[in-house]
Amino acid sequence: MFPHARRKRLLAITAIASAAALTAACGGGDANPSPAPGDGGDTAGAIAGDLTIMTWRTDLLEDGTLDGYAAEFKKLYPDVNIEFQGFTNYEGEITTLMSTEDYGDVLAIPGAPLTPDKFADYFEPLGTIEEIEATYRFVRDKAYDGQAYGIPVVGNTQGFVYNKEVWAAAGNTDYATTSADFVAALQNIKDNTTAIPLYTNYFADWPITAWEAYRGSISNDPNYVNSLLETDAPWAEGTDHNVIDTLIWDIVSAGLIEEDPTTTDWESSKGMIARGEIGTMPLGSWAISQMQDAAEAEGLSRDVIGYMPFPAQVDGVFHASVGGDYNLGISVYSDAKEAAWAWIQWFMNDSGFADAQGGISPLKDGGFPDNLADFDAAGVELVEQLPAEPGNEGKLEAIDSSAEIGLGQATYRKRIIDAARGQSGETLQAIFDDLNSRWATARAEVMGG
Amino acid sequence: MTTTPGMIEVGTAEPVIQRRRFIPWIQSSARTRRLGWWGTPYLFILLPVGFLLLFTYTPVVNMFWYSVTSWDGLSKEQDYVGLANYIRVFTRPEYFQVFYVSLFYFVASFAQLGIALYFATILSFQTKFKNFFKGVLFFPYLINGVAIAFTFLYFFKPGGTLDATLAFFGVDPGVLWLGDRSIANFSLAGTSVWRYMGLNFVLFLGAIQSIPSQLYEAAAIDGANKWQQFRFIILPGIRPILGLSMILAISGSIAVFEIPFIMTHGDNGTMTFVIKTVRVAFENHKVGQASAMAVILLLIVLIVTWIQRRIIPDEKVNLV
Numbered sequence: 119m120f121p122h123a124r125r126k127r128l129l130a131i132t133a134i135a136s137a138a139a140l141t142a143a144c145g146g147g148d149a150n151p152s153p154a155p156g157d158g159g160d161t162a163g164a165i166a167g168d169l170t171i172m173t174w175r176t177d178l179l180e181d182g183t184l185d186g187y188a189a190e191f192k193k194l195y196p197d198v199n200i201e202f203q204g205f206t207n208y209e210g211e212i213t214t215l216m217s218t219e220d221y222g223d224v225l226a227i228p229g230a231p232l233t234p235d236k237f238a239d240y241f242e243p244l245g246t247i248e249e250i251e252a253t254y255r256f257v258r259d260k261a262y263d264g265q266a267y268g269i270p271v272v273g274n275t276q277g278f279v280y281n282k283e284v285w286a287a288a289g290n291t292d293y294a295t296t297s298a299d300f301v302a303a304l305q306n307i308k309d310n311t312t313a314i315p316l317y318t319n320y321f322a323d324w325p326i327t328a329w330e331a332y333r334g335s336i337s338n339d340p341n342y343v344n345s346l347l348e349t350d351a352p353w354a355e356g357t358d359h360n361v362i363d364t365l366i367w368d369i370v371s372a373g374l375i376e377e378d379p380t381t382t383d384w385e386s387s388k389g390m391i392a393r394g395e396i397g398t399m400p401l402g403s404w405a406i407s408q409m410q411d412a413a414e415a416e417g418l419s420r421d422v423i424g425y426m427p428f429p430a431q432v433d434g435v436f437h438a439s440v441g442g443d444y445n446l447g448i449s450v451y452s453d454a455k456e457a458a459w460a461w462i463q464w465f466m467n468d469s470g471f472a473d474a475q476g477g478i479s480p481l482k483d484g485g486f487p488d489n490l491a492d493f494d495a496a497g498v499e500l501v502e503q504l505p506a507e508p509g510n511e512g513k514l515e516a517i518d519s520s521a522e523i524g525l526g527q528a529t530y531r532k533r534i535i536d537a538a539r540g541q542s543g544e545t546l547q548a549i550f551d552d553l554n555s556r557w558a559t560a561r562a563e564v565m566g567g
Numbered sequence: 568m569t570t571t572p573g574m575i576e577v578g579t580a581e582p583v584i585q586r587r588r589f590i591p592w593i594q595s596s597a598r599t600r601r602l603g604w605w606g607t608p609y610l611f612i613l614l615p616v617g618f619l620l621l622f623t624y625t626p627v628v629n630m631f632w633y634s635v636t637s638w639d640g641l642s643k644e645q646d647y648v649g650l651a652n653y654i655r656v657f658t659r660p661e662y663f664q665v666f667y668v669s670l671f672y673f674v675a676s677f678a679q680l681g682i683a684l685y686f687a688t689i690l691s692f693q694t695k696f697k698n699f700f701k702g703v704l705f706f707p708y709l710i711n712g713v714a715i716a717f718t719f720l721y722f723f724k725p726g727g728t729l730d731a732t733l734a735f736f737g738v739d740p741g742v743l744w745l746g747d748r749s750i751a752n753f754s755l756a757g758t759s760v761w762r763y764m765g766l767n768f769v770l771f772l773g774a775i776q777s778i779p780s781q782l783y784e785a786a787a788i789d790g791a792n793k794w795q796q797f798r799f800i801i802l803p804g805i806r807p808i809l810g811l812s813m814i815l816a817i818s819g820s821i822a823v824f825e826i827p828f829i830m831t832h833g834d835n836g837t838m839t840f841v842i843k844t845v846r847v848a849f850e851n852h853k854v855g856q857a858s859a860m861a862v863i864l865l866l867i868v869l870i871v872t873w874i875q876r877r878i879i880p881d882e883k884v885n886l887v
Contacts, residue, residue: 127603210849213640213641214640217640217641230852231639231640231641231642232641236641236642239643320834321831321832323832377725377743377746378724378725378743378745378746379746380743380746380751380831380834380835381720381723381724381727381746515852519852519853522661522847522851522853524850524851527850527851529834529846529850532834532835536748536834536835536836539746541747541748542836
């Protein structure tokens with residue numbers, strides 16, 4: 119039972135006290151060291167301070183690329199100390215952090231539920247839209263009330279990554295111009311080669327969201343997203359969403375995808391498409407360089423990976439959506455805003471990040487990367503969606519959330535894929551009717567009320 | 568020998584004669600006799616209680632508040648909506664359909680208890696390699712749930728471990744264990760049984776071994792066979808543990824999350840209530856709605872516990 123001898127009691131108390139003191143020291147691993155109070159930052163004109171930069175590129179953080187950029191920056195601004203923090207599930211985690219006052223100095227602006235009318239509460243305005251648009255492009259997405267709050271790190275366009283040898287071996291010569299042609303081309307791959315014609319990457323969730331990005335480009339309508347606020351049937355015959363989802367249905371019901379979508383693997387799919395085991399994958403242009411890297415790792419030529427536009431033409435011309443990737447913004451609670459703005463400008467203008475990633479440069483006069491040569495050859499025109507009308511910001515997200523559809527989420531397209539595989543017994547028209555009615559109800563709630 | 572509460576041992580060695588007069592004095596003043604400062608016990612529990620308040624009770628109270636708002640997880644304002652979130656769970660089909668999936672795990676939990684009881688019974692008596700089997704049966708419970716989910720993902724892949732093993736025996740059912748909606752839930756429930764059976768097994772084993780062995784000898788002399796011994800000696804003897812395991816298994820089957828979330832993300836008809844809650848909170852950005860769902864889950868577990876305690880009351884069974 120209890121040690122009554124005084125010596126044993128003293129020993130016990132000393133042991134407990136030292137253990138408690140040790141645990142107190144554990145708290146020292148502070149995740150967010152607060153930036154230095156602007157010492158000499160503003161008054162002396164010299165850029166100085168501690169920057170905490172939140173990043174979603176955990177791969178670049180791990181292989182030291184980001185530290186390389188930080189070292190380059192430090193040569194120009196020796197008084198700035200940079201620390202990176204990586205998040206694998208960036209959207210979820212940064213949104214939770216933003217309910218505090220401590221979410222880094224430079225961070226990527228997340229999507230929903232952060233609607234544009236809330237930008238000013240969390241981010242520092244970088245300048246008026248006119249000022250920022252003098253140097254950069256794709257900035258209207260994260261702008262509100264005449265002020266720009268973020269600049270994208272790269273621009274992305276949307277299409278299909280494909281293996282040129284597989285498509286050639288299947289007997290496909292030109293890019294498909296209609297959905298029916300595309301399905302026939304995939305059928306050729308299935309008949310004439312051993313490759314999986316289209317790999318959905320169903321299990322990883324986020325690749326399924328890539329299909330949403332084709333909206334607006336099929337009908338060459340820069341106002342498509344805004345028009346969703348006016349319609350009670352976004353999945354009516356002939357709309358972009360109807361075309362995309364019908365294409366998915368046709369491909370899946372014809373058995374032109376992998377045998378078991380529930381066990382797909384993103385990482386190994388890169389090697390598979392490089393080796394010719396997969397024919398096509400629907401992804402943004404940021405993926406081209408990753409697939410080319412995989413091809414190089416397999417000892418193959420980078421040119422085996424190509425990029426084709428969505429199979430739809432308006433007046434005989436292909437169109438592709440273009441827009442910014444994640445936008446970098448400055449936290450409104452930052453203590454080193456000058457340094458943060460210097461970093462953002464250096465990163466966009468001088469770091470060469472966009473070129474290294476094979477993405478479209480955010481600079482207004484930046485060119486197009488080499489890996490989009492296929493788009494050039496096919497004469498693809500780029501379509502950027504207009505931002506929301508003043509007063510309508512955030513309404514699209516509100517309708518989407520109230521209807522619980524999740525346009526940018528994987529769930530709703532997974533439902534279509536499951537039904538097309540015969541798993542759930544739903545027909546495509548039944549799904550469209552359900553989505554339309556939910557949208558109409560939510561729209562009445564958000565717009566009418 | 569059991570100690571009665573309130574009795575404090577006298578530490579220093581006392582001669583036996585003096586102890587006879589001493590013990591009544593100790594017992595009468597047990598309440599007033601202290602060792603050291605009165606506040607020491609409270610200091611010790613200050614830290615754990617502080618953590619409990621900070622990390623458990625405060626978030627739960629916040630969650631009750633969120634459940635009557637329409638908060639989206641980020642806004643600085645939270646609008647009060649009354650019981651709208653609760654009503655939505657019971658009126659919209661996509662919400663209460665997830666309870667059907669829980670039925671699979673509910674039935675599987677009975678299978679789990681049955682298998683655990685069977686193994687516990689036969690391993691309580693003389694069996695060769697008893698300790699080896701005990702180790703093998705308990706081991707899955709010690710492994711991290713995420714690791715198990717990934718392992719079984721490879722197990723159920725087309726051409727994976729299960730298909731290869733069946734092919735070795737010349738059987739080829741040709742089904743997609745996770746890709747086919749009609750059998751995906753069976754696969755997941757089976758994985759769950761594999762994982763948690765070890766815990767039930769160990770609890771039953773301990774309870775069975777606390778039954779005095781003279782009872783078995785007496786029963787054998789009276790001519791009882793193994794099944795009768797099980798039914799009339801073992802089952803009554805382990806009733807409290809059986810009741811506890813049933814509560815855990817039933818409430819666990821409603822709140823199952825880890826295994827289906829990692830193996831299928833809740834897709835293709837395998838979505839459970841907790842996965843739906845997480846989806847609603849972080850995909851649809853409806854933290855208020857998700858909080859209401861969490862409160863409903865809490866109420867369901869409480870009701871199930873209450874019903875179970877009424878059917879199998881927690882009385883002590885005295886076998887001696």
